[in-house]
Amino acid sequence: MKTLIFATNNKHKIHEVRQLLEGVVEIKSLDEMGLAGDIPETSDTLQGNALQKAQWIWDRTHTDCFADDTGLEVEALDGRPGVYSARYAGEHCSFDDNVDKMLREMEGKTNRNACFRTVVCLMEGGAPRYFEGRVDGQILTERYGKEGFGYDPIFMPDRFAVSFAEMPLEVKNRISHRGKAVAKLVEYLKDINK
Numbered sequence: 001m002k003t004l005i006f007a008t009n010n011k012h013k014i015h016e017v018r019q020l021l022e023g024v025v026e027i028k029s030l031d032e033m034g035l036a037g038d039i040p041e042t043s044d045t046l047q048g049n050a051l052q053k054a055q056w057i058w059d060r061t062h063t064d065c066f067a068d069d070t071g072l073e074v075e076a077l078d079g080r081p082g083v084y085s086a087r088y089a090g091e092h093c094s095f096d097d098n099v100d101k102m103l104r105e106m107e108g109k110t111n112r113n114a115c116f117r118t119v120v121c122l123m124e125g126g127a128p129r130y131f132e133g134r135v136d137g138q139i140l141t142e143r144y145g146k147e148g149f150g151y152d153p154i155f156m157p158d159r160f161a162v163s164f165a166e167m168p169l170e171v172k173n174r175i176s177h178r179g180k181a182v183a184k185l186v187e188y189l190k191d192i193n194k
């Protein structure tokens, strides 16, 4: 089976993506590859950041790899925080800080439409290829659930009555931004392995 390095230090993402790629490719985390350090993500687009992260790994290992970058776009905030979702509450802020700030900024707002968008960059032999996924939903008025990570407790996807943090991972993976982008990656990898 083909091996790909997943360019992230986020253990939740590794857990999610391992489940999605089971039986298709073997995933190595940065820890398992002995790669340390902060991967830069200084672009102002999701695609740019996904490329930057994948390129960083490729330059150091010359091994096929992929990276993802995700943004939460909120209609009432003119699409913010978008590509800046990780640092929404400031440099080195926690998931909780970001959620607190979102709940504060959304206080009293009736339009709570939002979407998560993910771009995955696969780096094969040094050439990038992109896969995108999106899920629409609503920003809740308080936290619900303990699963997942990031903004999951305050995001309720359309056609569901629970937040991402109240869902089993299999359900989130079926409908989520990252799940959809990785499903496209899986289709591509299966095609080239035929």
Ligand code: IMP
Pocket (backbone or CB within 6 Å): 010, 068, 069, 070, 071, 072, 085, 086, 087, 095, 098, 148, 149, 150, 151, 152, 164, 176, 178
């Ligand atoms: P990045 O892709 O790690 O740069 O993600 C940007 C921000 O979005 C981080 O604060 C993440 O916690 C958050 N985020 C990414 N994916 C998800 C998700 O699946 N659920 C909730 N928050 C997420």
